[in-house]
Amino acid sequence: MATIHQQATLPELTTDELSRYSRHLILPExxxxxxQKLKAARVLCVxxxxxxxxxxxxxxxxxxxxxxxxxFDVVDASNLQRQIIHSTKDIGRKKLDSAAEKLTALxxxxxxxxxxxxxxxxxxxxxxxxxxxxxxxxxxxPTRYLVNDACVLLGKPxxxxxxxxxxxxxxxxxxxxxxCYRCLYSEPPPPGLVPSCAEGGVLGILPGLVGVIQxxxxxxxxxxxxxxxxGRLLLVDALNMRFRELKLRKNPECPVCGAHPTVTQLIDYQxxxxxxxxNKEEKILKNGIPQITVRELKRRMDAGEDVQLIDVREPxxxxxxxxxxxxxxxxxxxxxxAEIDREREVIVHCKSGVRxxxxxxxxVKMGYPRVVNLTGGIMAWADEIDPKVTKx
Amino acid sequence: xxxxxxxxxRSFAGGQDTVEVAASTIAGALEGLTQxxxxxRKHLFSAEGKLRAFVNLYLxxxxxxxxxxxxxxAVKAADTLSIIPSIAGGD
Numbered sequence: 001m002a003t004i005h006q007q008a009t010l011p012e013l014t015t016d017e018l019s020r021y022s023r024h025l026i027l028p029e030x031x032x033x034x035x036q037k038l039k040a041a042r043v044l045c046v047x048x049x050x051x052x053x054x055x056x057x058x059x060x061x062x063x064x065x066x067x068x069x070x071x072f073d074v075v076d077a078s079n080l081q082r083q084i085i086h087s088t089k090d091i092g093r094k095k096l097d098s099a100a101e102k103l104t105a106l107x108x109x110x111x112x113x114x115x116x117x118x119x120x121x122x123x124x125x126x127x128x129x130x131x132x133x134x135x136x137x138x139x140x141x142p143t144r145y146l147v148n149d150a151c152v153l154l155g156k157p158x159x160x161x162x163x164x165x166x167x168x169x170x171x172x173x174x175x176x177x178x179x180c181y182r183c184l185y186s187e188p189p190p191p192g193l194v195p196s197c198a199e200g201g202v203l204g205i206l207p208g209l210v211g212v213i214q215x216x217x218x219x220x221x222x223x224x225x226x227x228x229x230x231g232r233l234l235l236v237d238a239l240n241m242r243f244r245e246l247k248l249r250k251n252p253e254c255p256v257c258g259a260h261p262t263v264t265q266l267i268d269y270q271x272x273x274x275x276x277x278x279n280k281e282e283k284i285l286k287n288g289i290p291q292i293t294v295r296e297l298k299r300r301m302d303a304g305e306d307v308q309l310i311d312v313r314e315p316x317x318x319x320x321x322x323x324x325x326x327x328x329x330x331x332x333x334x335x336x337x338a339e340i341d342r343e344r345e346v347i348v349h350c351k352s353g354v355r356x357x358x359x360x361x362x363x364v365k366m367g368y369p370r371v372v373n374l375t376g377g378i379m380a381w382a383d384e385i386d387p388k389v390t391k392x
Numbered sequence: 393x394x395x396x397x398x399x400x401x402r403s404f405a406g407g408q409d410t411v412e413v414a415a416s417t418i419a420g421a422l423e424g425l426t427q428x429x430x431x432x433r434k435h436l437f438s439a440e441g442k443l444r445a446f447v448n449l450y451l452x453x454x455x456x457x458x459x460x461x462x463x464x465x466a467v468k469a470a471d472t473l474s475i476i477p478s479i480a481g482g483d
Contacts, residue, residue, distance in 0.1 A: 083483075139483030164479035165399050167412035185478040197481045200400075206480065235476070240409075246453045246476065256464035331403055 004386055010036035011065070017109070019348065021063050029225045035063055041222045044068035044128060046119055046147055047137030048099040050197070050207030051161050053085035053212065055135055060103045064222070066111040071095045072118050082204035101176035119143055121266035124150040134220055135159045135214050139196060141188040144268035148173060148181035149266055152257045157230075159217045161210040166203040168210035168236035171229045171248060172217050174257065178230035183251040188273045199354050206238050241358065275388035284375070289360045291375045292347060298385050307342045312359045312376075313351055321390040323349070323381055330355050333362065342368055351392075393467050395425055396474040404431040417457060418449070419463040421473055436475070450474040 013021070013035055024030040037233075043065050045052050048071040059067055075083075075090040075098055083095075090098040096114045103109055115127055119138075129132055129149050136147045136158055144162070151158035151174040158173040160181065173180045174243040213234065220226045237245045248314030255262045276320040301305055301324075311318065318327045328336050330350070340346055346368055353375050360373040374380075382389040394412055397405045404412055407428065413424035426433040438444055449463075452471055457467040459465045467473070 047482055051482040079483075137482045139481055141478070141480045144480055161482065162479045163481040167399050167479070169476075169479060184448065185446050188480075189444075189446040189478060197483055202481055202482070235478070244453075244474075246450050246474065247455065249455060249458055 011039050012036070013039065014109075019064065024063070030223060035221045037222050037224075038063045038219070039065040041133070042066040042131045043100060043133045043135060043218055043222075044070065044115075044131040045135045045137055046070045046143070047139065047314070048083075048085060048095045049073070049079065049137065049139065050082045050202070051211040052099070052135075053083045053136035053176040054208050054211035055137055055161075055215045055218075056099060056103055057085060057106065058212055059135075059218060060107045060110050062215075062219055063107070064110075064218075066113065066131075068113045068115060069096055069099055070115040070117065070119055070127065071099070072116055082202065082207050084208070089240065091334055113269055114347060119146060119371065121268065124266060125154065126343055128154055129158060131216055133157050133159060136161065137211065138213070140271045142275065143327075144181060145188065145272060146266065147271045149256050149263060153264070153266070154182050158220070161207075161214040163206045163210055165199070165200055166206055166237065166239040166290060168206055168213075168238070170210055170217070170234040170236070172211045172221070173230070175228070175230045177250065179248045179250040180254060182256050183254045184233065184248055186251075186255075192276050196325055199352055203238055206236075207238060209238060214314055253318070266383060277319045286357060286373065287361055289357060289364065290372045293375055294380045294385050297374060297381075298348065306344060307349045309349060309374075310340060310359075311349055312356055315390070320392045321378060321382070323378055323386075323389065330359055332387045333359055337366060341370070345370040345372060347372045347374055350377050352377040352379045393421055393469055394472045395421060396472060398475050398477050400477055400479070401432060401435055401475065405429045410436060416466060417463070418451060418465050418467055418473065421467060422449075422463070446478045448476045450476060 013032065021035050022033050025032055030210045043059055043064050045056050045067060046067050056067060073095050075086045075095055077091055079086060080088060085102050086098045096116050100112045100114060102111055117123060124146055134147060134151050134156050134366050136144060138144055148158055157175050161170045217229055220228055230261050231248050233248050252258050252301045309325040311322060312330040312333060314329050325366045328339060346363060348356040348360045353373060354376060357373045360371045363371045378389065379391060393415060394410050397409055397411060402409060411425055413421050415421035415424050436444060436447055443449060451465060451473060451478065456462055
């Protein structure tokens with residue numbers, strides 16, 4: 001397996017490091033030279049959340065010399081169910097600062113470089129170029145395609161992990177002869193089809209499992225030992241504790257890493273993923289469905305207007321918080337159309353506006369003449385209208 | 393043969409994580425699946441009947457796109473078909 005470091009001189013290990021990494025030095029696969037390679041390595045971790053937490057901790061523990069962190073988010077209580085690099089006292093604090101503090105507490109010799117920014121086509125190449133390996137711990141499709149393309153263009157391996165509910169995927173993309181993310185999935189799903197962790201939920205331990213798999217792959221790439229996941233897709237089913245492996249092939253016609261690439265620059269990834277620019281006008285239509293803001297809904301309720309509000313979340317969500325909507329869980333809607341009055345305007349809401357958009361589109365297909373989607377859902381209501389409504 | 397249904401699509405397959413179908417080819421197995429669970433059709437296939445680009449199909453551990461006969465490949469009862477959609481969660 002090709003090694004990352006072909007440089008002539010590797011950094012010397014200090015006496016402290018010889019002691020700290022003794023368990024590595026004893027291993028034939030690591031030894032002093034391997035530990036030196038780890039010390040010389042520069043790894044960029046995009047995202048310091050679910051996947052980033054275990055990934056960064058273990059890379060710091062292993063003695064990786066330089067860790068770059070990319071994040072622009074702030075610690076929220078709901079993160080603490082799984083983002084173990086952050087603590088309760090960090091709520092409200094920048095994730096970068098919180099993560100950097102814990103990493104240097106574990107390993108004071110670590111060189112942490114903070115990139116407090118959203119990764120975009122304008123800055124990705126510049127940020128990635130000084131690192132040897134990139135670990136993708138992001139949570140959305142546009143960024144995943146951006147990271148992939150940037151890694152291929154720069155020739156940096158992309159250690160990939162992703163999660164959904166209780167399933168995970170892991171692989172290594174963009175190695176010299178291996179496939180890239182686009183070889184596997186040439187196009188992203190339409191927005192809203194695959195919910196985010198906030199919408200779909202995620203078993204807290206799952207990013208722990210997958211993040212450490214990613215850390216393992218990073219370390220193996222640095223050491224040049226073992227067989228990496230390049231060319232394989234590891235599937236993790238935590239609920240049934242089954243691990244499966246599928247073969248991945250480099251697509252000779254891949255637009256980014258194929259023999260005749262057509263993508264030679266970073267593109268607009270929001271557009272690629274079908275996410276249009278934010279429209280600040282009054283009448284916003286999404287797939288033909290008019291959108292309503294929480295402020296507008298509040299205004300109508302206060303004005304005593306006739307509001308038929310349908311809540312398509314699950315019963316357990318309704319128990320946590322509700323805003324007076326009629327609860328018809330999304331999967332029950334087709335069987336309970338009789339309870340939704342066709343003669344009145346229907347306002348559909350859910351937690352953040354994704355499920356309700358889908359149900360709104362379904363109702364329109366079923367012939368409902370006036371259907372509106374509540375943008376931002378009950379979360380936006382809690383943020384903008386009534387902070388007493390519990391966020392979850 | 394057994395078809396593995398991924399988490400994002402289970403609600404369209406009656407909540408099941410596997411579905412058994414009798415078929416002699418991959419295409420036949422998919423047809424059997426969407427006959428039994430018609431809601432799956434639009435999530436798996438475009439209007440023109442092509443498998444959507446964000447869904448991959450594997451016969452055992454091989455990507456169907458790279459099999460010489462693709463969806464026309466013959467299948468045995470002990471084979472498995474896996475539907476693997478892209479997922480992006482990480483936070």
